[in-house]
Amino acid sequence: MTPLLQVHDLAKFYGPRRGCEGVSFDLWPGEVMGIVGESGSGKSTLLSCLAGHLPPDRGEVIFDTRGQGPRDTLTMSEPERRMLMRTDWAFVHQHARDGLRMGVSAGGNVGERLMAVGARHYGHIREQAIDWLGRVEIAADRVDDKPQAFSGGMQQRLQIARNLVTGPRLVFMDEPTGGLDVSVQARLLDLLRGLVREMGLSAIIVTHDLAVVRLLADRLMVMKDGRVVEDGLTDQVLDDPQHGYTQLLVSSVLQV
Amino acid sequence: MSDYNFAYLDEQTKRMIRRAILKALAIPGYQVPFASREMPMPYGWGTGGVQVSAACLTPGDTLKVIDQGADDTTNAVSIRKFFEKTAQVATTEETARASLIQTRHRIPEEPLTEDQILVYQVPIPEPLRFLEPSEVETRKMHALEEYGLMHVKLYEDISQHGAIATAYAYPVKVEGRYVMDPSPIPKFDNPKLSMAAIQLFGAGREQRIYALPPYTRVVSLDFEDHPFEASKADHDCDLCGADDSYLDEVITDDAGGRMFVCSDTDYCRARRAAGHIGAQGAPYEEATA
Numbered sequence: 001m002t003p004l005l006q007v008h009d010l011a012k013f014y015g016p017r018r019g020c021e022g023v024s025f026d027l028w029p030g031e032v033m034g035i036v037g038e039s040g041s042g043k044s045t046l047l048s049c050l051a052g053h054l055p056p057d058r059g060e061v062i063f064d065t066r067g068q069g070p071r072d073t074l075t076m077s078e079p080e081r082r083m084l085m086r087t088d089w090a091f092v093h094q095h096a097r098d099g100l101r102m103g104v105s106a107g108g109n110v111g112e113r114l115m116a117v118g119a120r121h122y123g124h125i126r127e128q129a130i131d132w133l134g135r136v137e138i139a140a141d142r143v144d145d146k147p148q149a150f151s152g153g154m155q156q157r158l159q160i161a162r163n164l165v166t167g168p169r170l171v172f173m174d175e176p177t178g179g180l181d182v183s184v185q186a187r188l189l190d191l192l193r194g195l196v197r198e199m200g201l202s203a204i205i206v207t208h209d210l211a212v213v214r215l216l217a218d219r220l221m222v223m224k225d226g227r228v229v230e231d232g233l234t235d236q237v238l239d240d241p242q243h244g245y246t247q248l249l250v251s252s253v254l255q256v
Numbered sequence: 257m258s259d260y261n262f263a264y265l266d267e268q269t270k271r272m273i274r275r276a277i278l279k280a281l282a283i284p285g286y287q288v289p290f291a292s293r294e295m296p297m298p299y300g301w302g303t304g305g306v307q308v309s310a311a312c313l314t315p316g317d318t319l320k321v322i323d324q325g326a327d328d329t330t331n332a333v334s335i336r337k338f339f340e341k342t343a344q345v346a347t348t349e350e351t352a353r354a355s356l357i358q359t360r361h362r363i364p365e366e367p368l369t370e371d372q373i374l375v376y377q378v379p380i381p382e383p384l385r386f387l388e389p390s391e392v393e394t395r396k397m398h399a400l401e402e403y404g405l406m407h408v409k410l411y412e413d414i415s416q417h418g419a420i421a422t423a424y425a426y427p428v429k430v431e432g433r434y435v436m437d438p439s440p441i442p443k444f445d446n447p448k449l450s451m452a453a454i455q456l457f458g459a460g461r462e463q464r465i466y467a468l469p470p471y472t473r474v475v476s477l478d479f480e481d482h483p484f485e486a487s488k489a490d491h492d493c494d495l496c497g498a499d500d501s502y503l504d505e506v507i508t509d510d511a512g513g514r515m516f517v518c519s520d521t522d523y524c525r526a527r528r529a530a531g532h533i534g535a536q537g538a539p540y541e542e543a544t545a
Contacts, residue, residue, distance in 0.1 A: 079400045086404075101387075101408070107415055108408050115411065116404030122414050122479040144415050 002064050004029045004170060004202050005050070010059030012042075012049050018226040019045035023059070025221065025231070029169070032196055032203045034217030034234065036210060036249065042226035043206045044174060050204065051091050051172045052081050063088075063170070086116050090163035094175035096155035099162070100147045106133060106158055107143040113166045132161040136191060153184035157191065164195060171196075171203040177212055189215050210253055214238060222246045263310040263343040269293055273311035273465070277456060280467035285430030286398070287381050292463040302335060302360060303460030305377035309358045312373055312456070313339065318346045320354035325362040325502070325519030332360070349522050361424070363445040365501045365523040368453035370470060376439045378459035381466065383427045383437035403435045406477055414482055423487065429475045436466060438474075444488045444502045449474040491516040496527035497534040 003026035012019035020042035027033055035043045048054040050061055052073060062070045066088065073081055085091070093099035100109055110129040111119070119125050130140045136157040138150075147155050156176065163171065176192065177185040193216055196203055205216055213220055213234055221231040222243065230243040241247045261267065269291075276290035295303040313319065319339055323332040327349040335358060336347050348354050351366040358375045368374060384394045387405045397405070406427050413421045426443035430436050438449055439457060449455070455468040468474065478484040489503040494515040501523055503516040515536050518524035528540035 082400060082402065104387075104408060104412060105415055108412050111411055112404060112408050115407040116402065118404075120407065120480050122411065123481050125411065126415070 001028070002070060003027060004031075004064050005204075006060070006062040006070070007050065008060040008062075010046070010049055010056050010061065012045050012054060012056045018042070020049070020223070020226045023228055025228075027170075027202055027204065029202055030200045031219065032201075032205065032217045033219045033221065034213030035204065035206045035221045035223060036208060036213055037223035038208065038249070041223040043223050045226075046223070047172055047174055047204065047206045051089065052085060053091075086113055087166055088169045090166075090168040090171045092156075092159055092163055092171065092173040092176050094178045096147070096152070096159045099159040100155060102147050105144045105146055106138065106150070109147065109158060109162045110165050113162065117166060128165060132165050133158075135195070136161040137187075151184075153180050153188060156180065156188060160192070160195070164199070164201075167199070169202060171201055173203060173205045173207075175207050175209075176205065177207070177209060185212075192216060210238065210250065222249065260342040262315070263313045263339065263345075264296075265293065265307065265310045269307075270311040273307055276465045277308065277311065277467060280456070280465050281454070281469050283434075284468055284472050285434030285436040285466060287464040287466045289463055290465050292460045295460065297334070297338075299461040300379060301331060302358070302377035304458030304462075304465070305358050305360070305375050305460075306335060306338070306458075307460060308375045308456050308458035308465060309335075309339070309356060310343075312356055312375065313343050313345055315343070315345065317355045318348050318353055319343075320348050320351065320357045320522075321359075322357065322362060322364065322520075322522075323360045324504070325364075326521045328521065350526075351520075351522050361440045361442075362502070362519060363441055363448045363451075365498075365518070365520045366526075367448075368451055370452045372453040374451075374453050374455045376441075376455065376457045378437070378439040378457045378462070378464070380425075381437060381457065381459040381462050381464040383425075383435050398434060401433070403429075406435055407479070410477060410479065410482075414479070420478065420482055420484070426484075427477050429477060430468065431473050432475075435477070436474075442488070442502055443476065443484075444486045446474070446476045446484070447486050489516055492534060493518045493524060493527075494534045494536040496524045496532045496537060498524070498527055498532070 005027040008024050010023040011021040023046055037043045049056040061073045063073050064070050107126060107129040110132050111125040114125050130143055133143055138154055138157060147158060177188055217234045220234045220237045221228050224245045230237060230246045238250055241250050273290055276288045280288045295306055321332040321336040323329040339345055340347055351364040356373045360377045382394055384405055387409055388394050410420050424442050425437055425440040426446055428436050428438055452470050454470060457466045476484040491503055492499045495517050498518055501518045501520060504519045506515050506517055508515055
């Protein structure tokens, strides 16, 4: 079996400052990987480089494409990369308004990716949009409402529906639960866990919230100052942290 | 003798505009940037169309200017006078006699021929603009043929109104490649976009020129289950009785009185001169025309 995503020695610098450096890992189909670290540790930079939003200075990001097998996404042409972004990849932003079209109805938001890959039958697009709203627990009668009329949690769920409607194989998530209150977070995590398992998705989740990775991630990478300081199975890293920084991180979590 | 250079613009400027026009004709539907000049009229009054007309006019041309189909509205009258003064070209109100027609928001009812040029005034040339505010992004979308977003707009129409409610500036796909805004013509005119005459589109404030060469394939975007429909008021012209022309609704009093008349005044006049009379029309007399 080939890994879905192979990352070799990825590095990104902002002038003399290090964004991230020396990051290498393999992500296997169906696997969920968490990246944790404090603010400024380079986790969002890493995610942007992986998802093609930022050009890294060094390294390879090899994705196992449907048609042509493993290809380096950094050297493929822009049309190919953008095609990948709206079919096999999905990106869930921390702030739902970054990932949604706020002036377009919920149905239009979900349907956009379908229309982007050539769907031209209104009835079918709408059917799928309503089906996906149902899967993320948004009532069908909200399909024509604009996201402005939605709560923060609903907006985030709508963003997820919009991303998953084309059946991507790899989902990038940047703090998917940030800014939501804890009960909404819990429901969202539950939903995400269900969808990931049900669709056999691979995902890379960046977060500073250890509870999120505990619930969702199979594997964990801990970053500090732009480098990966520890990685391993989630439970292993969280229950038996080896690196000093990881120990600090785990012990910093408030116990209620 | 006028103190203006022929057709107001200097020769270098006209040359620059002609190059943009030639490029636009070579790539139908593609928006060619050009160095739009300050014109002696405000933006939004047809500065783009006037510059394109100025670059195309020759002393032997006969010019017709229409505004929403009418020859006698302010915009049409002032632009016609502008070229009478600066280019001293012959002008006409008859579609068939004109060699160059500048139009705002209509295509004449009478089919145009290969010897004619139709120049449109365009306010917003970018069909994707209200969906995607970034020019960098829309250019990239055109370059990579990513037009899914255009259908999102039509989807929104159907979900809100039950049908595609966009009635003007209805987006079209040109020769299977570029999605183009046909300027705010009613969608009734969209099927006429494939025609024998050269069509040039000028947007002065936005500094873009685009074009449709003769007989270009122009398809209005739609959904399989909501096909494109060229719509007009369900009525006949009250003056000339035409049932095939685009109609304006005119309020005639404050008691709910209204009439529908051809928006193309020349078409209506010609029909009335030929003896056609509508429901509220009077027999045509040359003196009153």
